[in-house]
Amino acid sequence: MNRARGLLSLAVLVSLATAQADTALYPTGPGRESGFIRFVNALGTPLEVRPEGKQTPSTLAPSVVSVFSAVPADKPVTGALSSAGVSLPVTLNLAPEEFVSLVAVPGDKDFELLTVREQPKDFNRLQASLALINADPGCTGGGLRREGRQEPPIFHDLNPGLLERRDVNPVQLTVQGFCDGTQVTEPLNLSLLEAGERYTVLLLSRDGKPVLVFVKDAFAQ
Numbered sequence: 001m002n003r004a005r006g007l008l009s010l011a012v013l014v015s016l017a018t019a020q021a022d023t024a025l026y027p028t029g030p031g032r033e034s035g036f037i038r039f040v041n042a043l044g045t046p047l048e049v050r051p052e053g054k055q056t057p058s059t060l061a062p063s064v065v066s067v068f069s070a071v072p073a074d075k076p077v078t079g080a081l082s083s084a085g086v087s088l089p090v091t092l093n094l095a096p097e098e099f100v101s102l103v104a105v106p107g108d109k110d111f112e113l114l115t116v117r118e119q120p121k122d123f124n125r126l127q128a129s130l131a132l133i134n135a136d137p138g139c140t141g142g143g144l145r146r147e148g149r150q151e152p153p154i155f156h157d158l159n160p161g162l163l164e165r166r167d168v169n170p171v172q173l174t175v176q177g178f179c180d181g182t183q184v185t186e187p188l189n190l191s192l193l194e195a196g197e198r199y200t201v202l203l204l205s206r207d208g209k210p211v212l213v214f215v216k217d218a219f220a221q
Contacts, residue, residue, distance in 0.1 A: 100118070
């Protein structure tokens, strides 16, 4: 199990969905160790991602999850996130080969950023790798179970900002999210999972209600 939690005060990030943007945010090259970062907009307004330097800004619509971009692990990632007229500087250090998902969620005033970290581990290429990120600040004991099955949950006991990943059989799955054992989301069809691929389910809050968002982990070329 990989679990990590970070909370930075920001100001507008809360939505998710499909991968976008095929350009890396920061330059990497031969001989440089890299980490991987993606952004999740879990807000109801567009989110602008503005890297420091000459890299081109990108905008995430509500409910969009970006692709993973490679960033140097030998220096901080710096830039700013902006939404609805609010901008917040970001400085973040990544370990070599670390995966980081920055998820903007509604805060008491503006917004907060959940920094979800994952250290890679080998997985069985004959299976699929599935993760759950609990990005709903109001959901304690978050988890995921197969719809209509009286069996142990796929994931459980994840508080906000935590991630768990496991290998699963490459089958067709329909899942539901729960908090503290109580079902809180509509069923979500994950379709047929492919062997050797990585996937992430995110448990978010949309308009005050928990929802599930599913993405196939993708990487910028």
